[in-house]
Amino acid sequence: MEKVLLLIFFIPTLIFCQDDNVIIEKTRKDKEKEIFVNDLIAKMTLMEKIGQMNQYSNFYDFTGPYPKNFVDSLKFEQLKQGLVGSVLNVSGVKKVKKMQKLVIDNSRMKIPLLFALDVIHGFQTINPIPLAESASWNLELIQKSASIAAKEAASAGINWTFAPMVDITRDPRWGRIMEGAGEDPYLGSKIAVARIKGFQGNNLEDPLTIAACAKHFAAYGFAESGRDYNTVDVGLKTLHNVILPPFKAAAEAEVATFMNSFNELNGIPATGNSFLQKDILKGDWNFKGFVVSDWGSIGEMIAHGYTKDLKSAAKSAITAGCDMDMMSSAYILNLKSLVDKNQIKINLIDDAVKRILYLKYDLGLFKDPFKYCSEDRENKNILNAQNRKISLDIAKEAIVLLKNDENILPLKKTGLKIALIGDLADDKDSPLGNWRANGPKNSAISVLEAMERVNKNILVYESGPSLVNKSTYFQGELDINYSDTSGTNKAIRLASRSDVVVAVMGEHGLQSGEGRSRAKINLPGIQESFLKEIYKANNKVILVLMNGRPLDLSWVDENIPAVVEAWQLGTMSGEAISSVLFGDYNPSGKLPVSFPRSLGQVPIYYNHKSTGRPGPSDNVFWSHFNDEKNDPLYPFGYGLSYTNFKYTNLKVEKLGDSSIEVNLMVENTGNRSGQEVVQLYIRDSFSSTTRPVKELKRFKKLFFEKGERKDISFNLNYDDLGFLNDDGKLFFENGKFEIMVGGSSITALSQVIEISSSKE
Numbered sequence: 001m002e003k004v005l006l007l008i009f010f011i012p013t014l015i016f017c018q019d020d021n022v023i024i025e026k027t028r029k030d031k032e033k034e035i036f037v038n039d040l041i042a043k044m045t046l047m048e049k050i051g052q053m054n055q056y057s058n059f060y061d062f063t064g065p066y067p068k069n070f071v072d073s074l075k076f077e078q079l080k081q082g083l084v085g086s087v088l089n090v091s092g093v094k095k096v097k098k099m100q101k102l103v104i105d106n107s108r109m110k111i112p113l114l115f116a117l118d119v120i121h122g123f124q125t126i127n128p129i130p131l132a133e134s135a136s137w138n139l140e141l142i143q144k145s146a147s148i149a150a151k152e153a154a155s156a157g158i159n160w161t162f163a164p165m166v167d168i169t170r171d172p173r174w175g176r177i178m179e180g181a182g183e184d185p186y187l188g189s190k191i192a193v194a195r196i197k198g199f200q201g202n203n204l205e206d207p208l209t210i211a212a213c214a215k216h217f218a219a220y221g222f223a224e225s226g227r228d229y230n231t232v233d234v235g236l237k238t239l240h241n242v243i244l245p246p247f248k249a250a251a252e253a254e255v256a257t258f259m260n261s262f263n264e265l266n267g268i269p270a271t272g273n274s275f276l277q278k279d280i281l282k283g284d285w286n287f288k289g290f291v292v293s294d295w296g297s298i299g300e301m302i303a304h305g306y307t308k309d310l311k312s313a314a315k316s317a318i319t320a321g322c323d324m325d326m327m328s329s330a331y332i333l334n335l336k337s338l339v340d341k342n343q344i345k346i347n348l349i350d351d352a353v354k355r356i357l358y359l360k361y362d363l364g365l366f367k368d369p370f371k372y373c374s375e376d377r378e379n380k381n382i383l384n385a386q387n388r389k390i391s392l393d394i395a396k397e398a399i400v401l402l403k404n405d406e407n408i409l410p411l412k413k414t415g416l417k418i419a420l421i422g423d424l425a426d427d428k429d430s431p432l433g434n435w436r437a438n439g440p441k442n443s444a445i446s447v448l449e450a451m452e453r454v455n456k457n458i459l460v461y462e463s464g465p466s467l468v469n470k471s472t473y474f475q476g477e478l479d480i481n482y483s484d485t486s487g488t489n490k491a492i493r494l495a496s497r498s499d500v501v502v503a504v505m506g507e508h509g510l511q512s513g514e515g516r517s518r519a520k521i522n523l524p525g526i527q528e529s530f531l532k533e534i535y536k537a538n539n540k541v542i543l544v545l546m547n548g549r550p551l552d553l554s555w556v557d558e559n560i561p562a563v564v565e566a567w568q569l570g571t572m573s574g575e576a577i578s579s580v581l582f583g584d585y586n587p588s589g590k591l592p593v594s595f596p597r598s599l600g601q602v603p604i605y606y607n608h609k610s611t612g613r614p615g616p617s618d619n620v621f622w623s624h625f626n627d628e629k630n631d632p633l634y635p636f637g638y639g640l641s642y643t644n645f646k647y648t649n650l651k652v653e654k655l656g657d658s659s660i661e662v663n664l665m666v667e668n669t670g671n672r673s674g675q676e677v678v679q680l681y682i683r684d685s686f687s688s689t690t691r692p693v694k695e696l697k698r699f700k701k702l703f704f705e706k707g708e709r710k711d712i713s714f715n716l717n718y719d720d721l722g723f724l725n726d727d728g729k730l731f732f733e734n735g736k737f738e739i740m741v742g743g744s745s746i747t748a749l750s751q752v753i754e755i756s757s758s759k760e
Helices: 002-043 046-052 070-080 093-106 130-134 139-155 175-179 185-200 236-243 245-252 274-284 310-320 330-340 346-362 375-381 385-398 447-458 488-496 527-537 554-559 573-581
Strands: 054-057 086-088 114-117 213-217 257-260 290-292 400-404 418-421 459-462 500-506 541-546 562-565 645-655 659-668 674-684 695-704 709-717 735-742 749-755
Touching: 002 346, 046 054, 046 330, 046 346, 070 093, 093 114, 093 375, 114 346, 130 139, 130 175, 130 185, 130 385, 139 185, 139 375, 139 385, 185 236, 185 245, 185 695, 213 245, 213 274, 236 245, 245 257, 257 274, 274 310, 290 346, 310 330, 310 346, 330 346, 385 573, 418 447, 418 488, 447 459, 447 500, 447 573, 459 488, 488 527, 500 527, 527 541, 527 554, 541 573, 562 573, 645 735, 645 749, 659 674, 659 695, 659 735, 659 749, 674 709, 695 709
Parallel strands: 054 086, 086 114, 213 257, 257 290, 418 459, 418 500, 500 541, 541 562
Antiparallel strands: 400 562, 645 659, 659 709, 674 695, 674 735, 735 749
16 A cells, blocks of 8 residues: 555656656757857848848749849849848759758858748648548548648758648638638637647657748638638627637647738738737737748738838838748848838847747757758658558548438449549549649549549540630639530430449639639539539439539539539549549548538528527518528538438536536447547527527547447536637636537537536
């Protein structure tokens, strides 16, 4: 007994000592970093400091001859003089090493460059677009996805990515919806942290990790009408409770950098917004990293009508807390003059430069400016088998089964004649999606290739009409085919003499992303009319969707028996889709964003407020459309499986004075094993400020064997039941709360609990 007591006594002491040593070591390293950086800044000229705040995109091939263009030659000389702190869009060990060497060999202070790239969902091994990854609800896999992207990028000389994008959005018209985690702040926060951990690892000095960047700060996803770069006007409660939580989670996860956004917020461009960058980010949240502008966004404040010229734009941006200028040249041209004329204080420059140099120190660049320049790592770590396997795993889990009438899926591998139709089925480039970094063109596995590997003898392919008139591609715009029906008759004849049709349709990979807002979100071009003709010939149709946003699928849902949401899944796209179609993988994805019934419902989202007239009512005077239902076609959190899950035995009880325990049972009642995302939502029944009808607060993705039951438990703190006030402070009120659980936001079970706590 005495020995046991001794062990009990000493274990906490040992744990305390270990934690204390970690804190002491971190404090020591931070102090060393501070001394080093302060000493460096003290030796720098004003222009050398400003140079660290200056970022250029790649402007010539550094393995080639000296640039002859005047602007490029000027930038070249600035590099040599140490007047550039970072470059973007330069990758590959040879190029990175050449540029870094130019700076180290020629500049007075020999401060190494940061090399940045939009590594959004992979470097060369392209993983599913972020919206698709979010549909997996698998935080571990999402972290792995970011980790292999970081490993490949770092091996090619990159040490900083402009990801993750953590903008919450409710509007599928917005092209950049593909780049984020959808409509929910809780899910978005969890995914933001997972991706940051994947990119940054446990230590930025690890040469296979890269610095992450939380963007776009803030409210970019709320652009009016879903039109990119447009005005944003939201209230403080929406800002604090919906828009900012993923950013705060990113700051708490110690993301290295933030990027501000193109939009204005309540009349002030985000790039010049002190409330966002100084008061909230660097003030309330105590963020220690640095803020980079988006491409040219400092200069764009002139077009906003907020500043009269580039000089006043530079003053506005630096005063508001923007530390690095991406591609405006506003800082390098104007900050010295502003300091010399006492229009800004030197301490603004010093603070920005210190933050930038801190990151370079954390990355280990001062110890070895060429640490990311290993050709051996570059040859070994890019597009290898392990990376492709992880990419396939996440691609499979990203697929959402939207409809499966009469269990038409999965397909048999023998004894069928399958018509595979649609030019996207044989497309090896579009599945890579947008923001594909250095993904080789036409490097995706197509659906046709993958299905032929299963059994070529049961498959016949016809492309039908093309989605895009590829010959007219120009500057990122796509000429969608609205008139050429070539190939339609062949495809219809094939459909008529086949047992089942697999139609692969959707958006081209470059129809979503930055600058790709759509006023119409139906199947582009003549695809829907083509699909209707196929359906007339053979009503056993499985529609496989490749898209970067929610689409209007009203006719599809009414008529097509099976719908597979396959997004744009990257390098391993075809393999993942084929594995779901043939049942080698049981789909488990759940929607991270609502799909509308029609465009007129947009914006549509599950966590909306109730009106004073929620309805339904026998008269016309309640909040509704006269020509459409209120609810989405496919709700947030929704996704089918090849098996079924039953929810029972919900029990909610208070634990002490600060938490709630939620218990339930989930049973796999089907005849296949599979995964289910068990989701927990709350509703504050009444409050001093109106609250959403539902809010996601917990989820678990669990594997169930055929017939297996699991007892599942969640714990909620009273903080989870609260909300943020206009000052961003957490506020909790006593009262009744409804606890809801299920396999989507259309929950299966609920129970009301009354909370009375001294915490109020």
